[in-house]
Amino acid sequence: MKLVQFVYKDNPKEIRVGYLSGDDVVDINKADPTIPSTLIEILKNGVIEKVKQLQETNPDTVPFSTITLKAPIHGGDKVLCVGLNYKDHCEEQNFPPPKIPFIFNKFPSVIVGQDEPVRLKPEVSEKVVCEVELTVVIGKTASKVKAENAYDYVLGYTIAQDIGATDWEKNKNIGQLLLGKSMDTFCPLGPNITTSDEIGDPQSLGVRCIVNGVQKQKSNTDQFIHKIPDIIERVSNLFTLLPGDIILTGTPGGVGVYRDPPEFVQAGDVIVSEIEKIGVMITRVENF
Numbered sequence: 001m002k003l004v005q006f007v008y009k010d011n012p013k014e015i016r017v018g019y020l021s022g023d024d025v026v027d028i029n030k031a032d033p034t035i036p037s038t039l040i041e042i043l044k045n046g047v048i049e050k051v052k053q054l055q056e057t058n059p060d061t062v063p064f065s066t067i068t069l070k071a072p073i074h075g076g077d078k079v080l081c082v083g084l085n086y087k088d089h090c091e092e093q094n095f096p097p098p099k100i101p102f103i104f105n106k107f108p109s110v111i112v113g114q115d116e117p118v119r120l121k122p123e124v125s126e127k128v129v130c131e132v133e134l135t136v137v138i139g140k141t142a143s144k145v146k147a148e149n150a151y152d153y154v155l156g157y158t159i160a161q162d163i164g165a166t167d168w169e170k171n172k173n174i175g176q177l178l179l180g181k182s183m184d185t186f187c188p189l190g191p192n193i194t195t196s197d198e199i200g201d202p203q204s205l206g207v208r209c210i211v212n213g214v215q216k217q218k219s220n221t222d223q224f225i226h227k228i229p230d231i232i233e234r235v236s237n238l239f240t241l242l243p244g245d246i247i248l249t250g251t252p253g254g255v256g257v258y259r260d261p262p263e264f265v266q267a268g269d270v271i272v273s274e275i276e277k278i279g280v281m282i283t284r285v286e287n288f
Contacts, residue, residue, distance in 0.1 A: 001052060002192040002279075003156070005039055005074065005113070006067040015070055017042065019051070020192065024061035031059035039193070040075040043139055043243035048155065052195075071113040071189045072158055073137060076244030079106040079187060081133075081162060082231055083177070085250025086223045092253045101226040101234050104177040106162075106187050106248075114190040114281045118163055119288040120267060121183065125165035128265045130283075131251035132209035132273040134202065134221055135160040136228060137193050142241040150229035153241065156195040157202055159273050159281045160248045161188040161209075163265070166257045188273075188283045189246070199277050202228055206276040207252055212269055219252030 002020040007013070017039045018025040028051055029037035035050060036042050042051060083102040084090050090097050112118070120128055139155030168180030199205070203224060209217035231247060256263035265271070269285040 001055065001195045001198065003039060003051075003072055003195065004192045005070045005072050007070060008062075008067055010066075012068065015074070018062075019055070021061050024063055025067060026054070026059050026061050028054065030062075031057075038075065039073050040244045043155065046140065048139060068115050069113055069191055070115070071111045072191070072193045073189070073244055073246065074108075074111060076108050076246060077242045078245040079108050079111065079248070080235060080245070081105060081181065081248040082226065082250045085225050086219060086252045087225060088219055088223060088253030089251055089255065090225070092255070092258045097225045101231050103235060104181065106178075107182045110182055110184060111187045111189050112185045114188060114283060116188075117185065117284045117286045118161070118188060118265070118271075119185045119286055120265065121288045124183070125167050125180075126264065127167040127257065127262075128163060128165050129256040129263075130209065130211065130265055130271050131162040131164065131255055132207055132217055132275070133160045133162050133248040133251050134205060134207060134275055135189065136202075136232070136247040136249060138241045138243060138245040138247070140243055142232065142236045145232055145236040145241075147229035147233040150232035151196065153232065153236075154196050154228075156193045157199055157275075157278060158189055158193045158246075159191070159275050159278055160246070161271060161273055161281070161283055162248050162251060163187065166264075184288070188271075188281065190281045191279055194278045205278075206274075208272075208274040209254070210272040210274070211265075216256070216263075217252045217254035221249070223252065224250065
C-alpha cells in the first residue's frame with residue numbers, strides 16, 4: 001500500500017489521507033467515515049489494519065487531477081536523522097565510519113510535501129545542499145526495542161531530502177547541526193509512504209538524486225554502516241518513539257559541499273529524489 005496525504009484543489013485547507021489505487025486515489029475517510037482523515041490520527045488510534053482491510057472492498061476513487069499531494073505524514077513528535085551512515089559519504093569526507101549511529105534532529109515544522117518548494121534565505125545562507133535519504137516511518141509506540149523486533153514498529157518508508165545550510169553546520173563557533181538543518185522548509189517528504197510489506201528488505205534499495213537533470217548521488221542502502229534495526233534499538237532505548245515519528249537514515253556520497261568545486265542549491269533548481277520501490281519526489285527551489 002502506498003499511503004498519501006492530499007488536499008482537494010477546491011478545498012486546499014483540509015488535509016486528507018488516502019492510498020494510491022492505479023492512477024487514482026482512495027479517500028480513506030470518505031470510504032469509511034469511522035477512520036480518521038489524517039495519517040497521524042490513524043496511527044495514534046491504532047486502526048492502520050482497518051485501512052489495509054479497506055482495500056478488499058474496492059472503494060470508489062477520486063481522480064488524481066482533483067487533488068494536490070502534501071507531505072505523507074505530519075503532526076509527528078520527532079524528526080530524527082542519522083549522519084555519516086553510507087560508506088561512500090564517509091569516504092568523500094575522509095572521515096572514519098562512526099562506531100555508533102550519529103544522531104541529530106530537525107524540527108517537525110520544517111516538513112513540506114513535494115508540491116511545496118524549498119525556500120532559501122540567501123541573506124542567511126548561501127551554502128545550502130540537498131541530500132536524498134530513505135526515511136523510516138514509525139507506526140506504533142516503541143520503547144526499549146531489541147534490534148530483532150525493530151521492524152515490527154515500522155509502518156513503512158518514504159523519501160526525504162535533508163536540506164542543510166552547511167555554513168551554519170560547519171561553523172566552529174556553533175558546533176552543532178540543528179540550526180543549519182532546521183530552517184523553514186528544509187525537510188521535503190514524499191511522495192508517499194510505502195508500507196513495509198511492499199518494500200521487503202529496506203537494506204537493498206537503489207537511491208538517486210538528480211539536480212537540474214544531472215545525477216549527483218547514486219548508491220544503494222546496502223552501503224549503510226548502521227542498519228535500520230540497530231538504529232531503532234539505539235534511539236528507542238534512549239527515548240520513546242511515537243507513532244508518526246520519522247528517521248532519516250543517512251545520505252550517499254555526492255553531496256555538493258564535497259564536490260570540486262563545491263555545488264550549492266540555488267533558486268530555480270529542480271531536485272529529483274528517487275528510491276527503488278517507493279517512487280520519485282520532485283522538489284522545486286525558490287527564494288523565501
